[in-house]
Amino acid sequence: MRPDQEIIQEWIQPGSRVLDLGCGDGSLLLYLQKSKGVRGVGLEIDAGNIEQCLRNGVNVVEQNLNSGLSNFRSASFDTVLLAQTLQALSKPDLLINEMLRIGKNGIVTFPNFGNWKSRVYLWFKGRMPVSKFMPHQWYNTPNIHFCTVKDFDALCEENKIKVLARTVVDSQHQGSWYMRVWPNFLGEIAIYHITKSQQ
Amino acid sequence: MTIAIPSDSVGLVQPRVEHFDEPLALRSGAILPAYDLVIEIYGTLNAARSNAVLICHALSGDHHAAGYHTLEDSKPGWWDSAIGPGKAIDTNRFYVVSLNNLGGCAGSTGPVSINPETGKHYGPNFPIITVRDWVNSQMRLMNRLKIGKWAAVIGGSLGGMQVLRWAISYPERLRNAIVIAAAPKLSAQNIAFNEVARHSITSDPNFFGGHYLEHGTYPKQGLMLARMVGHITYLSDTAMSAKFGKTVTDFEKQGANFGRDLRTGKLSFGFNADFQVESYLHYQGERFSENFDANTYLLMTKALDYFDPSVDYDGDLTKAFEHSDCSFLIMSFSTDWRFPPERSRELVNTLLRAKCDVSYLEIDADQGHDAFLMPIPRYISALSTYLGRVHEELGEDAA
Numbered sequence: 001m002r003p004d005q006e007i008i009q010e011w012i013q014p015g016s017r018v019l020d021l022g023c024g025d026g027s028l029l030l031y032l033q034k035s036k037g038v039r040g041v042g043l044e045i046d047a048g049n050i051e052q053c054l055r056n057g058v059n060v061v062e063q064n065l066n067s068g069l070s071n072f073r074s075a076s077f078d079t080v081l082l083a084q085t086l087q088a089l090s091k092p093d094l095l096i097n098e099m100l101r102i103g104k105n106g107i108v109t110f111p112n113f114g115n116w117k118s119r120v121y122l123w124f125k126g127r128m129p130v131s132k133f134m135p136h137q138w139y140n141t142p143n144i145h146f147c148t149v150k151d152f153d154a155l156c157e158e159n160k161i162k163v164l165a166r167t168v169v170d171s172q173h174q175g176s177w178y179m180r181v182w183p184n185f186l187g188e189i190a191i192y193h194i195t196k197s198q199q
Numbered sequence: 200m201t202i203a204i205p206s207d208s209v210g211l212v213q214p215r216v217e218h219f220d221e222p223l224a225l226r227s228g229a230i231l232p233a234y235d236l237v238i239e240i241y242g243t244l245n246a247a248r249s250n251a252v253l254i255c256h257a258l259s260g261d262h263h264a265a266g267y268h269t270l271e272d273s274k275p276g277w278w279d280s281a282i283g284p285g286k287a288i289d290t291n292r293f294y295v296v297s298l299n300n301l302g303g304c305a306g307s308t309g310p311v312s313i314n315p316e317t318g319k320h321y322g323p324n325f326p327i328i329t330v331r332d333w334v335n336s337q338m339r340l341m342n343r344l345k346i347g348k349w350a351a352v353i354g355g356s357l358g359g360m361q362v363l364r365w366a367i368s369y370p371e372r373l374r375n376a377i378v379i380a381a382a383p384k385l386s387a388q389n390i391a392f393n394e395v396a397r398h399s400i401t402s403d404p405n406f407f408g409g410h411y412l413e414h415g416t417y418p419k420q421g422l423m424l425a426r427m428v429g430h431i432t433y434l435s436d437t438a439m440s441a442k443f444g445k446t447v448t449d450f451e452k453q454g455a456n457f458g459r460d461l462r463t464g465k466l467s468f469g470f471n472a473d474f475q476v477e478s479y480l481h482y483q484g485e486r487f488s489e490n491f492d493a494n495t496y497l498l499m500t501k502a503l504d505y506f507d508p509s510v511d512y513d514g515d516l517t518k519a520f521e522h523s524d525c526s527f528l529i530m531s532f533s534t535d536w537r538f539p540p541e542r543s544r545e546l547v548n549t550l551l552r553a554k555c556d557v558s559y560l561e562i563d564a565d566q567g568h569d570a571f572l573m574p575i576p577r578y579i580s581a582l583s584t585y586l587g588r589v590h591e592e593l594g595e596d597a598a
Contacts, residue, residue, distance in 0.1 A: 017554070041551065047577055054558060054584045057592070059526075061559040071548040168231060 026058030114148030255354030318488030323409025
C-alpha cells in the first residue's frame with residue numbers, strides 16, 4: 001500500500017460507490033474493495049492497465065477522460081478519484097467540476113510544480129524540470145497542465161469548490177511537519193479532498 | 200483427405216439431440232408443443248457443477264462451435280479460435296455448452312423439421328421466434344443438464360443479445376455476462392439491411408411462399424443475394440481493401456487498381472465479375488445458399504429486428520438491468536459498422552446507470568463486425584484473462 005493511498009482510503013466511506021478516473025492497473029480500487037467493501041469502477045485507456053484490472057477483478061471501462069464524462073449521471077457515485085492524472089488532462093478545470101457533479105465528493109492528487117526541486121532546477125538550469133519522478137522532456141510529456149498547490153487552491157476558490165482536507169507528501173509519499181507548514185515549497189505530491197460548496 | 204487435429208483443439212466432437220416434451224409458450228402467443236435442441240459439449244463438469252459456460256450463436260451459427268466432426272472436415276467449429284484446451288474459453292477449466300437455437304437449420308427444431316401435426320415440413324409456418332424464446336429454451340436445457348448457475352454466458356452479435364436477455368430474465372442463473380460486438384437493439388439502418396435480405400429471399404421465384412421444399416427446390420438466388428449484402432456489412436472497408444488489394448505493387452506497375460484486385464489482370468468491358476471482391480461475394484453467397492435454410496434466415500433476421508428488452512420497461516433499458524447482479528464484460532471493435540462501438544458504449548452507460556458491475560473494452564481491429572470470430576490478440580487475451588478470473592472465483596466459492 002502506497003502511503004498516498006493510505007491517506008486516500010481514510011477519506012472513503014465503507015461500502016460506498018467509487019469512480020476512479022485514470023485507474024491504472026486498478027490496484028487502488030482493488031485495495032478499497034478489499035479493505036472498505038466499496039463498489040467501484042475505473043476509467044482507463046491503456047490496454048495493458050485495462051487487462052491488469054480484469055486480472056485484478058476490478059471493473060474497468062475503456063474511456064478517454066478528455067472526451068468528457070457526460071455519460072455519467074449526476075450524484076451517481078459517492079467519491080470520484082483522480083490520482084496523478086490531473087496534469088495530463090486537456091481541460092482539468094472542466095473535469096474537476098464534472099467530478100463533483102458525478103460524485104458527492106472528490107479526491108485529487110497531483111505532482112506539485114511549486115516544489116523547491118522544480119524551482120531550483122528551473123532557476124539554475126533554465127530548462128523545464130526533468131527528474132526520475134517526472135522523466136519526460138517538454139515535447140513528449142503526457143503532462144501538459146502542471147500546477148502548484150497555490151494554483152490549485154485558486155482554482156478551487158474560483159469554482160466554488162470546498163477543500164475538505166489537503167495534505168502534501170514527498171515522492172516517497174512521506175509527510176512531515178515542515179511540509180504542513182510550507183506545502184507549496186516542500187510538498188512533491190498534493191492530495192486534496194474536495195466537494196462542491198453549498199450555495 | 201484427413202487432417203491432423205491441432206493439440207489445442209477439443210478434437211473430434213459429437214453433437215447430441217435433447218428432446219423436450221413440455222410445450223414452450225412463445226412471445227408471439229404461439230405454442231411449440233415439443234421440440235429438439237441439438238447440442239455439443241466440450242470439457243468436464245466439476246463436482247460443484249459450477250464451471251458450466253453457455254455459448255450463444257449469432258445469425259448463421261450453430262451448435263458446432265469447436266473441434267471437428269470427422270477427420271475429413273475442412274474447417275473446425277465456428278468459434279474454434281476461442282474454445283479449446285488452453286484457449287480463452289478453456290475447456291480444461293470450463294464445461295462449455297453450445298446449442299443450435301430453435302428455428303435453426305442444423306438439427307434443432309426449425310422450418311426444415313417435420314411438423315408432427317401435418318406430417319410436412321414446418322416451412323413458413325414455423326412460428327416467429329424471439330431472443331426471449333431462445334433463452335427460455337436454453338433455460339430448459341440448463342435444467343436438463345442440472346446446472347444451477349452458469350459461470351458465464353457468452354455470445355457475439357445476435358449471440359450477445361441472448362446474453363443480455365439472460366441477464367435480464369434470469370439474473371440468478373448466471374455469474375458473468377460476456378457480450379461481444381452487440382447492441383441493445385437494432386438501428387433503423389440494421390433493420391433496413393435485414394429487410395433487403397428478406398426481400399431478396401421472398402421475391403425469388405423458387406421461394407414459393409416459403410414452401411420451396413415441397414416443390415423440391417430452394418430460393419438459391421435470393422439466399423445468395425441476402426448473404427452477399429450481409430457479408431458486406433460484416434466486413435469493414437479496410438478489411439475489404441486488405442483482402443482484395445494484396446498485390447498492390449503489381450497493380451502499381453500496371454496502373455490503376457489500387458486496393459481492388461482484378462481477377463484476370465485486365466478489365467473485361469462486360470458485366471462479368473472483373474474484380475476479385477465480386478467473385479468472392481458470389482462464392483460466399485453460393486456456399487451459404489447451399490448450406491442454410493431460407494426460412495431460418497428469415498426467422499433469424501426477425502429475431503434481430505424484434506430484440507429490444509426495454510419494451511417491458513416503458514422504453515427505459517436501465518430499469519431492465521436493475522436486478523441483474525451478474526458481472527458484465529462488454530467488448531466492441533473499432534471498425535464494426537454493423538454494431539459499432541457507440542452501440543456498446545450505449546449499453547455500458549445503461550449498465551453503469553443501473554449500478555451493475557461492468558467492464559468495457561474497445562478493441563482496435565480492422566476486420567469489422569466479423570472481428571468477433573477472429574483471433575485478435577488483445578481481444579482473445581482480455582477474454583482469457585477475464586475468464587481466468589471467473590475460474591479463480593469459482594475456486595474461492597468451492598473452498
